[in-house]
Amino acid sequence: MKSSAATAPPSKYGTGKEALLRAAVSVVARKGLRGLTYRSVAEAAGVNNTLVAHHFGTRDALIAAALGWATEQSISASRLREAAALGHSFTETLLDELLAEPELQVFQYEMILEARRRPELSEAVTALYESYVDALAAGLGAAGLTTNVRVVARTLFAALDGLVLQYLAGVDRSAIAASLDEVHDVLLLRIGPGTRP
Known part of the structure; x- marks a missing residue:
């Protein structure tokens, strides 16, 4: 058989x-x-x-490898490294590319929640967040931000992370898009004059 x-x-x-x-x-x-x-x-x-x-x-090695792979795929697809310089395409780029494979995002949220129950996963989850912050910090630095780059990157990622979770939970795409537009406008103000498209 x-x-x-x-x-x-x-x-x-x-x-x-x-x-x-x-x-x-x-x-x-x-x-x-x-x-x-x-x-x-x-x-x-x-x-x-x-x-x-x-x-x-081992199953744990599979989990760690899948988390690293999913994070890199998500960062690459969302173009977070270029986010600060995307201009008017910021919102649509994030919505279209980041959410094109919602399984990547759902997987990562599952892992984050599981790390609360299994402390041995906390290091991998911390690495997940730091990868996103690193990508955003690189983009912010390239766009001209010179002070508190990692703090701004972490704050920006927290907003994006929450909005993605809301989207996956069923919040209307237009509401998420309006919030992303606002995040981008605040980001442009933080970076400084001459950055607005």
């Missing part, structure tokens, strides 16, 4: 290790962290579950 993984259709997540990470993110976004097993990831990716174990060794 063939296993379901052996007869599964080709993965919608691609191939290799990245496919397993995408599948892990998808599983957690749908079922929560408690639903993450080698079997569930293998079924989602269309591979044998021994491949998951081979690549990651």
Whole structure:
């Protein structure tokens, strides 16, 4: 008798290790962290579950790798490093690109909540937040901000983080867009004159 993984259709997540990470993110976004097993990831990716174990060794290693991967994908898609210089496209860029793959965001929120119950995840979650702050700080510095760059970046990310969570919870897109426009206007005031598009 063939296993379901052996007869599964080709993965919608691609191939290799990245496919397993995408599948892990998808599983957690749908079922929560408690639903993450080698079997569930293998079924989602269309591979044998021994491949998951081979690549990651432990479930915690899979979780840490998936969190790092999801964070980098989200930062890259949202263009946070360029956010301060996006001008009028700031709001639409964030809404269209950051939220194009809501599973990435849901996965990260699941991990943040799980870190409250499992302190061993707190270091990975701290790294997640610091990655976002680093990306925004780089963008703010490139846009001309020279004082309190990390403080401003952390504050900006807190606003963006909250708005993304609200969007995922069902708040109307136009309300989120209006708030993002306001965040951008405040950011431009902080950076200084001559930055308004």
